[in-house]
Amino acid sequence: MKKKIISVVGARPNFLKLAPLHEEFSKYPQTFQSLVVHTGQHYDYVMSDVFFRDLDLPKPDFHLEVGSANHSIQTAKVMTSFESVIQQSRPDLVIVFGDVNSTLACALVCAKNRIPLAHVEAGLRSFDQKMPEEINRLLTDQVSDFLFVTEKAGMDNLLKEGIAEKKCFLVGNIMLDTINHSWDKILVSKILQQLNLRSKEYILMTMHRAGNVDSPKKLSQLIEIVRKITRLKPVLFPLHPRTSKNLKNLGLYDELKQIDRLRLVDPLGYLDFLCAAKDAIGVISDSGGLQSETTFLNVPCLTLREVTEQPITIELGTNTLAGFNADSILKWLKKVLDGETGKSMAIPLWDGKTSERIVGILRNSQW
Ligand code: UD1
Numbered sequence: 001m002k003k004k005i006i007s008v009v010g011a012r013p014n015f016l017k018l019a020p021l022h023e024e025f026s027k028y029p030q031t032f033q034s035l036v037v038h039t040g041q042h043y044d045y046v047m048s049d050v051f052f053r054d055l056d057l058p059k060p061d062f063h064l065e066v067g068s069a070n071h072s073i074q075t076a077k078v079m080t081s082f083e084s085v086i087q088q089s090r091p092d093l094v095i096v097f098g099d100v101n102s103t104l105a106c107a108l109v110c111a112k113n114r115i116p117l118a119h120v121e122a123g124l125r126s127f128d129q130k131m132p133e134e135i136n137r138l139l140t141d142q143v144s145d146f147l148f149v150t151e152k153a154g155m156d157n158l159l160k161e162g163i164a165e166k167k168c169f170l171v172g173n174i175m176l177d178t179i180n181h182s183w184d185k186i187l188v189s190k191i192l193q194q195l196n197l198r199s200k201e202y203i204l205m206t207m208h209r210a211g212n213v214d215s216p217k218k219l220s221q222l223i224e225i226v227r228k229i230t231r232l233k234p235v236l237f238p239l240h241p242r243t244s245k246n247l248k249n250l251g252l253y254d255e256l257k258q259i260d261r262l263r264l265v266d267p268l269g270y271l272d273f274l275c276a277a278k279d280a281i282g283v284i285s286d287s288g289g290l291q292s293e294t295t296f297l298n299v300p301c302l303t304l305r306e307v308t309e310q311p312i313t314i315e316l317g318t319n320t321l322a323g324f325n326a327d328s329i330l331k332w333l334k335k336v337l338d339g340e341t342g343k344s345m346a347i348p349l350w351d352g353k354t355s356e357r358i359v360g361i362l363r364n365s366q367w
Helices: 012-025 045-054 071-089 101-113 132-142 152-160 174-187 216-232 241-249 253-257 270-278 289-297 326-337 354-363
Strands: 003-009 032-038 093-097 117-122 146-149 168-170 203-205 235-238 262-265 282-285 301-303 319-321
Touching: 003 012, 003 071, 003 101, 012 032, 012 045, 012 093, 012 117, 012 174, 012 354, 032 071, 045 270, 071 101, 093 101, 101 117, 101 132, 117 132, 117 354, 146 152, 146 354, 152 168, 168 354, 174 270, 174 289, 174 354, 203 216, 216 235, 216 241, 216 253, 216 326, 235 270, 241 253, 253 262, 270 289, 282 289, 282 326, 289 301, 289 319, 301 326
Parallel strands: 003 032, 003 093, 093 117, 117 146, 146 168, 203 235, 203 282, 235 262, 282 301, 301 319
Antiparallel strands: none
C-alpha cells in the first residue's frame, strides 16, 4: 500500500528545502503519496508565492493561513489547524524542516497524535537559547523518529542529547540540492541589470534575525554600518518585512533609504537572490541558510552573530562570525577586498544528493 507523507512548510527557508524532496518522492508514485501543508507563517508574495513559482512547487494541498502573531499564539494556531489536517488525512509520516515556529508546532502535534515524524536539518545547535530557533530545534529533535542531519557536528549534538543513534542519519545539506536543481535558471536571472549593478562590484547584505532587528540600538547602528560600507562599495540590501517594519516604527527607514550607493529593495525571489549572492564580492548577513549557500558559491560571508549552528561553514566554508560591530565588519571587508579571505572546501555529503539519500532511507526503513 502507498505511504501517505505530509511535508509541512511555513516560512521562506522551508520552501527551499521542500523542493528537491518533493521532486524525489514523485519518482516513486507507487510507493509514496506526497502532500504539502503550508502553515501560512509567511504569506506575502515576496516571502512565499515567489518561491513556489521559482522552485516549481505544487500548490499546497492544505493551507492553514495562520499569519503573523507572537510566538505562543502563532505556534498554537499552527497546532490547532494542523491537528485537524492530520485527523482528517491520517498520514503515515510527517516531514518538518529547519527551525521555524511552524516546525515545532507540527512536530508537537505529531508527537501527541503518535504520527511518525521526520526532521530535515536535525541536530544543528547554536547553544544560544535566546534564539527562538534554538528552542524549536531542540524540542523538534526530541520528538522526531527520523533525524536527517546536515553535518557531523549535528550527529554529535544529537547523541550527546541522548537521542538513539539508529534514528539519526547524516545525509548532507538539502539546500545544495536546491541550488543544483535551479542552477541553469539562476544563471539567466537578470537581477543585476535590473538593479544596475555589476558582477563582483557590490556587497550583498541581509538582516532579519529577531536578536538583531528587534533592537532599536542595533538598528541605529545599522545605518552607520551601511554608510561606512557604501563608502567602499555599493550595497544591495533586500529588506525583510520584520526589519522594514521595525525601521519604519523607529523613524529610521527614510534615513537608511537615502544612503548613497545603497540599493534598498523588497525581498528577492529565490533565483534572483541566488544570482545576486553568486555575483557579490561578499555577503554580510545574519541568515542561517546563507552561511551554507555562500560556502557552496565560494563567496565570502560575514555572519552578524556571536554563534553559528553550522560550524562546518567556518571550518571548511567561507563563513566568518562577527558580532554587530562596525569595526569588525570593516576589518572583514578590507580583507575581502584585498583577496585575503579563504576559499571553501568540499564538505562531505554537500553534493546535491541529500534528497535522494533521505528518500532512500525512507524506502528502506520500517515505519
Ligand atoms: C522566521 C523564522 C526565522 C527565519 C525567518 C526567515 C521563527 C521563530 N523564525 O522569522 O527562523 O530565519 O522566518 O524569514 O519561526 N511578515 C510579513 N510578511 C510575511 C511574513 C512576515 O510582513 O509574509 C512580518 C510580520 O510583521 C511578522 C514579522 O514579519 O510579524 C516576522 O515574521 P515571523 O514569521 O514571525 O518571523 P521571521 O522574522 O520572518
